[in-house]
Amino acid sequence: MSTFEELIAANERVEPRDDMPDAYRATLVRQIAQHAHSEIIGMQPEGNWLTRAPSLRRKAILLAKVQDEAGHGLYLYAAAETLGVSREELLDALHAGRQKYSSIFNYPTLSWADIGAIGWLVDGAAIVNQVPLCRCSYGPYARAMVRVCKEESFHQRQGFELLHTLSHGTEAQHAMAQDAVDRWWWPSLMMFGPPDDASTHSAQSMEWGIKRFSNDTLRQRFVDMTVPQAEALGLTLPDPDLRWDEEAETWRHGEIDFTELFEVVKGNGPCNAQRLGHRVQAHEDGAWVREAAAAYARKQAEKGRAVA
């Protein structure tokens, strides 16, 4: 029987009933919960436009995408539960603000073009972050991420297509697309977290095989991938310092204002209170459904016993 250290050294997966250090378990619970909460909260900015989608086709697509986000949240809650934490504890921690979700969802979706920008940039960044997690050392998390990544590609492509349509539409539509990209570009870069020298959890997570690449490495990968896509869209990225580094064959971006990220993380973003308030309200409004279902199950079980 291999010890935890042997499994990690051999790049093998750790499974739920294996012995693992408390700190490894705690780190995974924190990360998977935050990831799950992000998917659940992430339904709100896009849900905002469901009733105002410009066509039935766009509406059906957006509905499917928002449903996927709910599904991703559930895959991830299920993965977290294998670590011995209950769904109830996780939801309580989210509602009480003890566990976080991605700061990107604390920005408002002001126009229809924001739906495109979220798909293209936010989901694009999420894919870059998530693909390495498919090889994470904790089996249930890695397996959940395989499912998530399979579905995420549709999200990014529909966003790109939406923005492409707007960008090549009327002048006003093009301006709307550009405005959305102007607002979402920097927050998307911040999704990769603080720079490597300021990242508190990175080193230990890399050692444990939870994290495979550093924040800055993944951020650079995203920038290199995205710049040519922006060109194809006919849209500009709002960074005057963005330039091609011939020697390193990579795009150099301007300095990121991380004070903004830290403010949003602290709860001072434009929509923090609204997002959490809406989540708590939805949970409370759904209480009667859960109670009715439990009562029905109880009755059925009693009937079953009476017959027997």
Place this chain on the structure above:
Amino acid sequence: MVSASSTTGGELWEVFVRPRRGLAHVHVGSIHASDAAMALRNARDVYTRRQEGVSLWVVPAAEVRASSPDEQDSFFDPAADKAYRHPTFYEVPDALHL
């Protein structure tokens, strides 16, 4: 299955999907539901949104009995010293394509 807290939407169920005819059901994850009918519906919505399956099983997680990882070695040991169970154990002339 009635101790479910009404705050989480019921007990935990393990979900198995048969991807297509001819293949076995494979474990894909878990789901919360207050009864089997709801577990099947929830499992359909969460795990088969893209035609991933033609059949679903849901099993109360509490009903699963598992071998212990602590006993993994002694539990599976008996298989290790029976090399004669494998065809490669036997030496036969190559030419005969046995």
